[in-house]
Amino acid sequence: MTAGPVGVAVVGAGAISDAYLRNLTTFPDVRVLGVADLDEERARAKARVYDVPVSGDVEAILGVPEVEIVVNLTIPAAHAAVASAALRAGKHVYGEKPLTLDPGEGEKLLAEAATRGLLVGNAPDTFLGAGLQSAKRAIASGMIGTPVAANAVMQSPGPESWHPNPEFLYQGGAGPLFDMGPYYLTALTSMLGPLSKVAATARQARPHRVIGSGPKGGTSFAVEVPTHVMALIDFVGGASASATFSFDSPANVTAIEIIGTDGTLSLPDPNTFAGPLRVRGSGDGDWRELPIEGTTVGRGIGVLDMARALRTGAPHRASGALALHVLDTMASIIDSARHGEFRHLRTTAAEPEILPPGWDPHEPTLA
Numbered sequence: 001m002t003a004g005p006v007g008v009a010v011v012g013a014g015a016i017s018d019a020y021l022r023n024l025t026t027f028p029d030v031r032v033l034g035v036a037d038l039d040e041e042r043a044r045a046k047a048r049v050y051d052v053p054v055s056g057d058v059e060a061i062l063g064v065p066e067v068e069i070v071v072n073l074t075i076p077a078a079h080a081a082v083a084s085a086a087l088r089a090g091k092h093v094y095g096e097k098p099l100t101l102d103p104g105e106g107e108k109l110l111a112e113a114a115t116r117g118l119l120v121g122n123a124p125d126t127f128l129g130a131g132l133q134s135a136k137r138a139i140a141s142g143m144i145g146t147p148v149a150a151n152a153v154m155q156s157p158g159p160e161s162w163h164p165n166p167e168f169l170y171q172g173g174a175g176p177l178f179d180m181g182p183y184y185l186t187a188l189t190s191m192l193g194p195l196s197k198v199a200a201t202a203r204q205a206r207p208h209r210v211i212g213s214g215p216k217g218g219t220s221f222a223v224e225v226p227t228h229v230m231a232l233i234d235f236v237g238g239a240s241a242s243a244t245f246s247f248d249s250p251a252n253v254t255a256i257e258i259i260g261t262d263g264t265l266s267l268p269d270p271n272t273f274a275g276p277l278r279v280r281g282s283g284d285g286d287w288r289e290l291p292i293e294g295t296t297v298g299r300g301i302g303v304l305d306m307a308r309a310l311r312t313g314a315p316h317r318a319s320g321a322l323a324l325h326v327l328d329t330m331a332s333i334i335d336s337a338r339h340g341e342f343r344h345l346r347t348t349a350a351e352p353e354i355l356p357p358g359w360d361p362h363e364p365t366l367a
Contacts, residue, residue: 003367006307007066009034009091011058011082012073013046016096016299020071021050023300028364030069030307034061058082062089068310069094071303076173080105083120087112092310094121094303097182099323101173103331103347106324113320119310120320124183125302127190128317128355129273130294135258135265136191136354138290143279144260147192150241152184153255158227158247164214167221175225176245177202177330180271184243184256185326187270191258193237194348195329202226202337205248231333236348273298297361304361311366317352325349 008030010017017035024032034054037043047055054064061067062085070086072079072095080100083093093113099122100106113120126132139147154176160166169179189195204227211219228248233241256267263281268274274296278287295301302318309316325347332343 003311005029005031005366006068006310007031007033007064008069008071008303008307009036009054009061009064009067010071010073011036011061011086012096013037013039013042014073017046017073019299020073020303021046021052023297023361024071024303025050025052027300027304027361029366030304031066033067034064036061058085062086062091068092069303069307072096075168076101076178077168077171080109083109084112087116087118090116090118092119092121092306094306094318095123095323097123097323098173098178098330099320099327103324103328106320106327110320110324119306119316120323121302121306121316121318122320122323123299123302123318124186124271125299125305125318126183126270126273127187127352128295128301128305130292130296131268131273131275131277132187132190132270133294133355134275134277134290134292135267138265138277138279139191139258139260140354143263144258144265144281145262147239147258147260149239149259150188150192151255151257151259152188152241152243153253154180154184155244155246155249155251155253157250157252158209160209161212164211164216166209166211170209170221170223170225170227172224175229176227176247177229177333178225181243181245181330182323182326183270184245185329186322187256187267188233188241189322189326189349190352192235192239192241193351194235194325195345196234196236197342197344198231198233198329198332198336199342200229200231200333200337202229202334204228226334226337229333229337231336233329294355295359295361301361308365315353317355319349319352321347322349322352
């Protein structure tokens with residue numbers, strides 16, 4: 001088995017790439033070797049900022065033999081094509097969410113990777129952060145008894161007021177469900193295990209939105225997806241949940257509660273890596289805050305966990321199977337809303353193991 005740091009290259013030099021590159025370039029167990037983008041000058045500029053040796057188009061970084069993992073940060077519509085190209089080049093792939101635009105594409109991608117003996121990983125990796133890992137440990141300790149239900153809410157006015165290019169967030173593969181749902185559904189799956197069935201309703205508040213800032217401020221664009229989605233969820237293990245995902249609310253609301261036989265956990269925003277984490281026991285008069293333990297570094301720890309798994313042979317946690325199960329859940333929610341019927345999930349995924357004590361992104365482990 002190969003030893004030493006794992007070579008990584010990033011495809012997609014947009015805004016989210018900074019969050020990844022800032023962290024990946026500080027992890028001793030990975031080496032960032034390339035940045036690619038359709039806009040090659042943007043890739044070169046990003047590479048200069050983070051002192052990355054190779055930049056250019058996708059073919060340029062796929063041709064670097066030392067690159068073992070391609071981090072796919074392209075828009076959702078390009079996820080499948082870029083990931084497949086990386087697999088054909090013999091590279092493992094870690095992608096941004098969602099895995100692909102639909103479960104069929106995702107299944108083909110995972111099948112191709114299995115045939116080639118390659119790994120697929122996928123965002124979000126926020127469930128590996130200190131806040132949600134501490135929540136997972138609290139549940140495992142029996143702090144709230146047996147989990148029986150959960151409530152999840154993500155409501156906002158939508159990103160067009162601040163995002164300079166929000167159009168893609170209202171196209172297929174996005175909207176509040178596909179853009180923000182992966183954080184909440186991955187967190188719920190990591191706490192309660194795989195889902196069994198869903199039922200849902202979905203609406204679109206208005207057919208057009210207006211960009212509120214940047215060079216395109218004042219420009220109207222078409223909305224192609226539901227902007228308010230409500231779902232009922234059953235888990236294989238017996239728990240149930242309700243979830244709301246909306247870009248139609250004037251207020252920002254982010255919340256997940258796990259309800260157990262002996263108490264309730266209030267989880268941190270699943271789009272973050274820290275706290276606060278609170279608990280209220282059946283005999284408590286009020287909430288109390290729990291200490292959190294783990295990493296709060298941010299995006300990229302899923303890539304690192306995958307890189308370490310490559311060297312050790314252990315399973316990685318932000319896996320392609322988990323991402324496919326979340327994608328299947330979201331597609332089933334939309335299908336249920338369209339037809340007014342429960343939908344049973346076709347996929348499943350193992351509940352990710354808790355990170356071991358002392359897991360540190362900045363502590364080298366790969367000799």
